Amino acid sequence: MLLQLNHIYKWVKQGGKRVFLLNDISLQVEEGEFISIMGPSGSGKSTLLNVIGMLDEFQEGEYNFLDESVHTLKEKHRSKLYKEYIGFVFQAYHLIDELTVYENIETPLLYKNVKSSERKALVADMLDRFNIVGKKDLFPSQLSGGQQQLVGIARALIAKPKLILADEPTGNLNSKQGEEIMQLFKELNQEGVTIIQATHSEANAEYGNRIIHLLDGSKTKA
């Protein structure tokens, strides 16, 4: 088992009243799964992903990730954990504009203090694999959206995470580009990477082997 959420509650106070962002969410994810989270805007998809990604806190419940109780961990320990095991892919790609493709992909390795020679080898492999060797010296603004997302995924994979969290990864892409990205996720999943994606699109959700529906922060039956 990769991770487990038990009765997670997250709320914000609005006018003295609690508004639930996540309402009693329990979820168990095994290694090698490909999970799609679906739901309308504001249903809590991103919040759930962020909680799983340890970027966001929650008020009640338990979260275990690889035998560690995330809810009891200190910030520093938590960031070490996600640095090690989790890669993020964003709808808006969030590439760093000032860095080239090569450097964007390399950045997570820098923060993990990987040696220079090893970094080179790893990034070269990744460029090769995604067929973007020719674009390694370009800046994000010189790439199409699909290519940017490709770089985003390459960057998420470079540190060899066990889990990829993708928040609407195809949201800014046209359908053909989106399909290619989803195809890529499928391949990655077949290679053993666990993937959780949030999506609006029924078609994209079908790529996963499990779909979770959210509405107003609660899980609903499909």
Add this chain to the structure above:
Amino acid sequence: MFRNYIKIAWRNLLKNSTYSLINIIGLTIGLAACLAVTTVVIDESSYDSFWTKKDQIFRLNTITTRDGELLEKGDYALSGTNIALKDFPDVEAITTIEQFDTNFSFRNIRGEGTKTKVIYTNPSFLEMFDIEITSGNPENLVEGTLNIIISESLVKRFFNGRNPVGETIKDLPSYSNEPNEYLITGIFKDIPENTHLRGQVIYLHKPRTEVLNKKQFGFFQTYYVSLKNDVDKTTFEAKYNNWYSNYTEVEHPDKFELQPLQDIYLRSDFAGNQIYKGSAQKLYILGAIAILLLVIACINYVNLTTARASHKMQETGVRKVLGADRFQLISQYLAESGLFFLISGILAFAIYQLSLPGIVSYIDHPLALTFSNSALLFLGAIASIFALSVLTGLYPALLISRINPLASLRKKFRSNATGQTQFVRKGLVVFQFSISLVVLIAMIVVNQQVTLLKSKDIGFDASNLLSIKYSTWQNKGESFKNELLKSPFVENASISSWIPSGGGGSMNRRIENPDKTGDEVEIWYMFADTDLAETLGLEIEKGRFLSNDFGGDALPQSFYIEMDSVKKAELEKRPSLITAQAARLLKVDQLNVANKDLEVTPVGIVSNFNNENLRTSAKPVVIQADKNPDRGSLLMRIKPGSEEKVIAKINELWQEFYPYKLLEINNVSDLLQKQYEAETKLLQFFSFFSALSLFLAALGVFGLIVQVTEQRVKEIGIRKVLGASVQSIVLLFSKDFLKTIAVALFIAIPIGWYAMHEWLQDYAHRIEIKWWVFGLAASVVTGVAMLTVGIQSAKKAIINPAKSLKTE
């Protein structure tokens, strides 16, 4: 990792070129100005620190007090003090030192002279100050001739590698008529420039041998004393003062203080004989301004960087998600500020190097220590700039790295991050403007005061007045003058022991103020031939001028030597001119009657004139006539526009009368202006720095308004769609800055007023600080800021809203 930081920093710098340029210009100016000023401060504070025995050597200063009140302090002591001091076992050595310039003819060509700095001292000076003699045995004086030793650089310059020891050279006298001959008895290694004892020639003579006068009377000399290693200065001072008060027979014995060698250069405002001196107070002002400029420049950096924080937030968020910890992010931003400081530092050093000659000419003496000739100082500067870059970069770095990655990715940062930073930023802008305002106020006030000093009516017309420097006339003064008067361009001439700018007069006396018992007034006496008052152009208000036509008007200069009671009675009958001020003060209403207070007989009352300078008020003056005076300056009143002709005439006559002597002619108005050189320099300094600080502050405002309008470009678009005019939008942005300036005014005006009020207290004739000074300073600063804000916001306001709304 580090290389990566620098690389990113470099790209950021290129990408945001406006922002980078503002930062680099600002920092470069701040650093360069700071380097320039610091180099002066460091050099001035390094004075006399190189002497081996610097902690043992002191100058003996005499303090005259009356009933506990300080009357006078001087850098001298009575001759004979050296003999007295010799009996104290605490004293290791004593020497007298006098400094002057002499024109030596090193090449022995008649009429040719090189102005050379001379230290006139005893042979004990050489050991005391550890002067390195590279040739000769100068400590053994050669009898029957004048002994000098000369510096290595003079040898190099004038003797073509030949050893001149044993040779004789002449001088070009400015005082006596015949040149003196000097025997070169040695060569010494050049003394560094950072000493108040500057000398290219050391002129050695035997110490005087008279015994200290018990009546506290005699001839003054400047003494330097070195104490034995284990002797405490304060203990010895007490011991000597105690001994002296028993020794002397006068009612009010002088006190003595030992001034440490290293204090002499900067802390000797009282020292009349000291030629080379600085001012600690001036150094504090300089230092403070250097720091302020640097602070303004750094504030610009902090402000611009935090203003840009919103641009950085997203990138920072991504980096955090990718696993960057806070330390790594802080390092990255510090690398960025480091890069800015590195570039600006290099540029600043280049500017500094280029401006060194200008600095040297401004301070009017060479710099012994600079950032480019001392490795230690250079490294110190580098280290300081580095430290500064960390200090300056830290606040923005902490601020940016603090953000929550989720919030930044969702662009929620604006609402939560800006409240506090805006406050800090506005505070910093207020601070900048306050500094600019204070410096500007200072500049305006100094300017007014300098104008007053230079233009105030001083009671006589200083233009068309020439002078020949104080000299001896070899009994030919009268005929020289008469020859000169034959020129149609010379209207009047007088040989006088006092000329304008030469102090208050020839002699002064304190007498009781008849209007106020217990109060003393200072009366100045001037001795000249009979023509001084007319040459100066004073008006006669009552009575007559002095004249040789009246037999008893002029007395021989030797009259004062060996005064006895007969002569003293004679003195009171001496016909004199007094100024209207003296007449009023002493209630002189009848002329030709001996005045007991003045010890003269007034025969004429002349109009008042300022006898010293405008720092002090005009004092009552008595003018008396010497018969055919042999010592003095020659003062000439010439026809307007005839200066060149008169100077040619003087040169011609001089050749004939005094062929061996140096001639120095001055314009009296130049001499008077020169008295205010310090104020003029201060004015230059303030003008320069007020311009710089204003420019830096404007640069800062420019950077901020660029950022603010960029951030609010959507808001501008919406407002325009809703019908806002360009003016209303400009006004919207200007209002914020106006408020900031208003706060700065509240801070700056009291500080500026107080500081300048204090400064003006040094002048007897001073301007009043009027309200418009503050108004002017405020309008200049407001104008500069509003212009900057207005142009930039108008630029954004005329953008078609369809465009600005689309790009968002």
